[in-house]
Amino acid sequence: MSRASKLRWVRVPEIGRATSSPAPARVVARALLRRRRGAAGLGAALLPALLGGAAAAAPTLPGTLQNPLEDPEDCAECHSFANSADTKDQPLVAPIAWQGTLMANAARDPVFWAGVAIAAQDHPGETAECVRCHAPHAYVEGRGDALALADLEPIDRSGVDCDFCHRLVDDGETPPGNAHYVLDDVIGIDAKVPKRGPWSYQPGEEPLHSWALGDFIQGSRACGTCHDVTTPRERVDADGEPTGALFNEQRTFSEWRNSAYGPMGGETQSCQGCHMPAVSDVAGCGKYMSEGLLHASGGRRHDLGGGNRFMIDVLRSLYGNEGTAEVDDVFYDIAAANVDATLATAATLEVSAPAAVDLAAGLDGLSVTVTNESGHKLPTGYSEGRVMWIEVTATYADELVYSSGRWLDGEGPEDDAQLRRYEAIAVDFATDETFHLLKNNHWVVDSRLPPKGLRPDPETDPVGDRYALTADNVWPHYDTATYSFDPATVVDQTPDDPDDDALELRVRLLYLVNTPAYLEFLADANMTNSSGALAFDAFAALGGVQPSVLAEQTLSLALTGLTPPSGETTGGETTGASTSTGAGSTTAASSTTAGPSSTTAGSATAANSDDNGDDAGCSCRSHDAPLGLGGLLGLALALGVRRRRA
DSSP states (O other): OOGGGSOOBOOTTSTTOBSSOOOHHHHHHHHHHHHHHHSTTHHHHHHHHHHOOOOSOOSOOTTOOSSOOOOHHHHHHHHOOOOOGGGTTSSOOSGGGGGGSTTTTTTTOHHHHHHHHHHHHHSTTOOHHHHHHHOHHHHHTTOTTOOSGGGSOGGGGGOSOHHHHTTBOOOSSOOSOTTOOOBOOOOOTTSSOOEEESOOOOTTOOOSSOEEEOSGGGSHHHHHTTSEEOOSSEEEOTTSOEEEEEOOOEEHHHHHHTSTTSTTSSSOOOHHHHHSOEESSBOSSHHHHHHTOOBTTOEEOOSOOOSOHHHHHHHHHHHSTTTTOSSOHHHHHHHHHHHHHHHTTTEEEEEEBOSEEETTTBEEEEEEEEEEOSSSOBSOSOOTTOEEEEEEEEEETTEEEEEESOEETTTEEOOOTTOEEEOEEEEETTTTEESOTTTOOEEEEEOOBOOTTBOOOTTTOOBSSSOOOOTTSSBOSEEEEEEEEOOOOOBOSOTTOTTOOEEEEEEEEEEESSOHHHHHHHHHHOOSSSHHHHHHHHHHTTTSOOOEEEEEEEEEEEEEOOBOTTSOOOOOOOOOOOOBOOOBOOOTTOOOOSSSSSOOOOOOOOSSOOTTOOOSOOSSSOOOSOOOOOSOOOOSSOOOOOOOOO
16 A cells, blocks of 8 residues: 555544554454454464564664564554543643654654754765664665655654564663664564564553564663764864874763662653653553553653754745645654653753842843753754753843843854853864764763763763863752943933832743754755755755744842932942742743742652663653644744845
């Protein structure tokens, strides 16, 4: 059956109801199930097949799979269904919610392809491992040399999908990183490779396909398959001398493993615990949901929240209902809400400021402490164009008086002497070029916030002098920035009332995955194809990239020292200075503070974890509010002419 003739799944709450007859494959699966249930003693005889077991393996290479990865549309036939009564107020819990995630869209990501084209220019023939991770279907079927989305087959566009994850196995030899995955290739009783997962089934209750009980997919090691990346360049130190190690381009998995949340950290919780939170009383498929059969041990969400919020809007505009219509907008809405919820727990702010400000003396004694509440560096992952920073603005009567790191549309954070940035900048030491993934061999700086309890390791250590090891010989997971502003001349807007003046202080922790400068680089440096221009135009069509707000606080400070309209100096006196912290305002995902001194902490310790970091879920993210599926976002602007830097 062709992809075009397969079922199209409609919006929630009707999701899971097909608009055409069931596919023949499903009928065959039902027949197999009936045969299994009717055969005496069949359960014991088929136990080895049901449990599966990959033969000794090395990383799966192109052309080696005897059984191709299946189309996720086949999975959608059973794994899209409405929530149960107990989860009706939560976002969609069915695995089909995966469709709008960055995992599902890894092969569609326009920024990815723009970077691949430039990497291929820098080092031809070395980009197959990029495709290996973002488009597994393409890689295992011999299309690892793709340099643009147009080079892929339709099935490749599903990115990191169902059958890929549920066929992952640990061969006991292959280390994590660089997408060196090992895929099970041993067929089950339905002539297909069993789906591996944490659930087991009693005889007569098996799913409509063969299955295998496997714990690899539950642990952080499975995520580490792709979330540590090493390039072929040898890393050099600050003097340009070789270190004897290849360049550690990304170390998200290692950051977790070396942190308090890793297997030896004492507060173990898995990647899945935060990015795929546990859901109680969830059905395995639409059939079981219709029969009221909910799995006792619960399941996990599949909307896989991360940090690349603006990209969800870009993907919706390109591939959603108003684009190619490959993915229904409802799934991008689910993904966007989940990213917002994840970002809201990533960090907390604590602001200390004087109780009053005399503009004749300036503003001093302002400090901002940022605490990393995630299980890895903040930010983590691919470093090019990725930055987090503190924005401070102080206004009087809507007039800007002081600022640091102010966001400027189309430019990025305003540069100033007090700007506090959290980023990793890599370069080619010989040329000082940056943004070139496969040329980079030296870290100029890595000022990203370490996770809690990060132990010293050259692979994950910060670079620069911002952080110092604590007395416990770990890197601090917090950072304090102090600010001092000079005297300012501001005209009093209410000269008849000297006691009504206030300086409105707002502090935000902002995060940007793709800076305007990086997007311009992708467009200007790509001499291979139009991928860079396509990425740039996709962002421009939405009015340009906007940062995410990870945390925010506002304070109102008593204000004196204003200049009266006549030009005479006011006689107001400053009050005694004291420490004050403001009530936290809502973040992008409506996360507020529980007290007057800081935003709500976002970390929690999970119990009953194994050495892989597997757990039964953690409380570091909340889905208390129902997700509104209406109000779908349209394109903000029509595709415009690409701006270029002079």
